[in-house]
Amino acid sequence: MKLKYSLTLFLACLIMQLNGQSVKNDVLFTVADEPVYTSEFLRVYNKNLDLVQDDSQKNIDEYLKLFTNYKLKLKEAKSLGLDKKPSYLKELDKYKKQLAKNYITDSKVTDALVKEAYNRMSYEVNADHILVKVNENATPQDTLKAYTEILKLRDRALNEGFEKVRAEVHNGQTLFGEKLGYFTGFKMVYKFENVAFNTNVGDISEPFRTRFGYHIVNVLDKRKSRGERTVAHIMLVEKNQDSLSEKPEVKIQEIYKKLTQGESFESLAKQFSDDKNSAPNGGKLKPFSGGQIRAKAFEDVAFNLEKEGDVSEPFKTEFGWHIVKLHKITNVPSFEEMKPELVEKVKRDDRSKLIDEALINKLKLKYNIGVEPNLEYFVSILNNDYFKRTWSLPDNFNGRESLIKIGDKQFTNNDFAVYLLNTQRLRTKEAPFETIVSDKYQSFLKESLIKYQEDHLESENEDYANIVAEYRDGLLLFDLMENTIWNSSKSDSIEIERFYEKNKANYFKPERINAVVAVSTKQKTLKKVSKLLSKNMKLDQIKSLVNGNDKIDVIFTSDVMDAEHQALPEAFEFKKGVSKIYKHNDSFVVVKVNEVLPKEQKSFNEAKGKVISDYQNYKEEKWLNDLKAKYVVKVNEDVLSDIKSKQKQ
Structure with missing residues (x-):
């Protein structure tokens, strides 16, 4: 449902209703005699022209259909009183308050904190600390006691060594002596971060207080941030209940041997990686920095590769087996690139208290x-x-x-x-x-x-007013679509089954093959494999003949495959027997088709998700026709012609 919500908000943004239109504008069309002005349509059309992926929507007539449908839905939502619902008003008010935080702020203080944050994100600090725990609302007596204790511990650390004292005093309850490792900006509470970044390497800080109690920090090292890594990977996952598939830990070692023999990483990723998103691109992933990858083992391997082009040995994470290739090392992005992200972080951090203080002083003056x-x-x-x-x-x-x-x-x-x-x-x-x-x-x-x-x-800031208007209409449209169309799968179960029966021809399993695919960079070797496959020799025997202990020339994939399967050459003919040798993904491929599985009708349960989606589209189209009958849309053809002629110019 979140995806539907996002799509609805995008549609609302795409064709938002602007406030304050002049009555002097030409009326492009009316919905139940309510005018929609030319300036509104053109403003929205031109603003969103580059955002539209479907070229048909760039056509004035097609875009007008989209726009009028949107207006019809809003008209119906208001007619049903959805804009008066307490839940709608509550959600809108909540959003306005959240959005207002971006506009009610002191920009000078924010900018200074953002620049400071960027400088700290460019470095990493390695530090240990000792904490004497004391409640924020502790009595003056308890506060003084904690402060006196941290002073004594600092004196001991200066004389006996921080590490010795840290290890001795830690009890995990009232006293904590911890190794923190390397951290950068935003990883600690702001007061702690301030002290850590402002203390010289080798020094022990003066005592300071956070909401946890009194600390002293020993700064061990400071270094520049490691930046970002761009890597590619080959990933193999366990395929449960699939007796035909090789074990991933065995196959990943075979792939690694192929790499050490000089075969292309990208080609092997295209052929064998189970990461369907990255495989077509040679296994390449989006750039990431420390802490962004859920699998710490994967991140450690990626950052430990030293030179662009280096390839790791196979290793395992909770997601499967991997081999990683380092493509690019990128330093910390520029300030301008990071600024939007840092602004949001500053506003959520303890730093926001400084911004709040500056804002209140600003409003007092205003x-x-x-x-x-x-x-x-x-x-x-x-x-x-x-x-x-x-x-x-x-x-x-x-x-x-x-x-x-x-x-x-x-x-x-x-x-x-x-x-x-x-x-x-x-x-x-x-x-x-x-x-x-x-x-x-x-x-x-x-x-x-x-x-x-x-x-x-809203009356003081036009940008804020427009965004609120977009959200207001988007939220309204979401409620309408949810109640009218999206929940149909719960209430229209009989109608959905009838829809399936009328349109059964649209729901089928494509023709597939039960096959073994052999891949090698050596055409001569595959000719040998082709002959062995023709003799119905067992796969393990063929492997032993063409692959040695220290060398992998051929990798085999056994599976049920449709025409889109990554292992199959384009336009592969589904025919029982051993195929000719094809050139595919920078290698040679031969396929033994054991069985051709014909195109097969899907049952209602097998096709249910697609049926429900198609039914909702059908129902929405029918509903829109009813709305057009209920709220008559009249287009001013002369004005529309004028718009078209000016757009051509």
């Missing part, structure tokens, strides 16, 4: 917020019940008095009092009432400033 108002009245009505979370407002509470104004919104004493009441449920550390009221007011002011900015962001 809305002319002065010094903290007189809060003595609230101090006077607070009592110890607040620490018990049972505090309530006095009967004579004065709530109407003005407290502060943000933009055009006036906040009163009552607004702040409600905030005090609601936040007392949070465990509040005992402190003087003056401190509690002041801290609560600052939190109240921060939330109120951000909420006011969020509420007015």
Whole structure:
């Protein structure tokens, strides 16, 4: 369902409805007398022209069909009241808040933190640390005790050696002495990262506090980041319940021997790799950096290859057996390339607190917020019940008095009092009432400033408004399609089976062969194999005759294959017996077809997934015709002709 959701949002983005269209624009068409303007259509068409993969949609007429269908669906969704559903409004509000975070920020502070992050991502630090654990909300006495202990441990480490003290004090409960290995930016909490990167190699840091407690860090080494690797691989996986298939650990060794004999890695990957995504490209994978590959063993092998062109020995991961070839070593990308990713990371990291502080100061200036108002009245009505979370407002509470104004919104004493009441449920550390009221007011002011900015962001920022409009329509369209079309597999089971019966000819298994494929770079050797296969000699015997212990000339694949199978030459004739020798994927191939399996009708259960998909497309097309009858679409042909003539120019 997530895929459908993404496709719906893409469609909404592709043909989004822009706000603020002028009534002076020519009307291109109407949906139930509701106008759609030329400028809207052209803006969307031209903006998304390069994004469309289907050339037919670049045709004005075809694109207009797509656009009118989209408008018809939105009309129906609103007619059904889907835009008033509480779940829809809740989801939209959640998205707006999330999106607003990208627009409500202090760009100068963000930029500085992003540049700092890039510098740190360009290096790796190897460090050990000692931690005296203490709770963030610990009492002053416990905090002082932890600080005193970390000071003593630092003195010991300076005199006795960090490693000795680290190993001795670790108990895994209140004291931790850990080897951290190499790490880069964003791998540790920001305070820890700061100290690690700012401490010289060989030095022990001064004590510092994070949310975990008090630390000291011993920096052992700093080095430039290892960057990215681009590799190719040949992967073989276990094929359960497949008695015809060779064991992957045996076959991978055969392939490796072929490599050591000088055969092409790319050619062998095309012929034998079970990674169907990379095999057609010679096994080549997208570039990756440290930590991006789920299999650590694979990453270690890739980064340990020293020169471009080096090939690893066979090794195993949880995904299967691999051989890896190093194609390219790439250093850390440029700042401009990494900037978008770093911006997102900074906003999710502890660094965001610095951004928040700068933002609040910026909003205070924007809305002319002065010094903290007189809060003595609230101090006077607070009592110890607040620490018990049972505090309530006095009967004579004065709530109407003005407290502060943000933009055009006036906040009163009552607004702040409600905030005090609601936040007392949070465990509040005992402190003087003056401190509690002041801290609560600052939190109240921060939330109120951000909420006011969020509420007015659509009117202040056109880019934000357009993105919200896209999501609003996309979410609406998703709900409509889910309820009308996609859930049909649950409610229309009888109709789906009837659809299958009417269209059975579309659902079949293609013609296949049960075959053995022999591959070699030596045509002469394959001629020998061809003769042996013709004599119906067992495969193990043929292998022993053409492959020695230290040399693999021929690799065999036994399987049931259709015409698209990677081992078969293009346009291979499905005919029982031993084939001629073909040139295929830079090698020679001979095939022994043991059995030809004819084209076969699929049962309903075998074809169910495809049947449901086809049924949904059929139902959607029928439903669109009903919508066209319900909401009449009238196209202004003169305006459409004018658009076409200008596009040709």
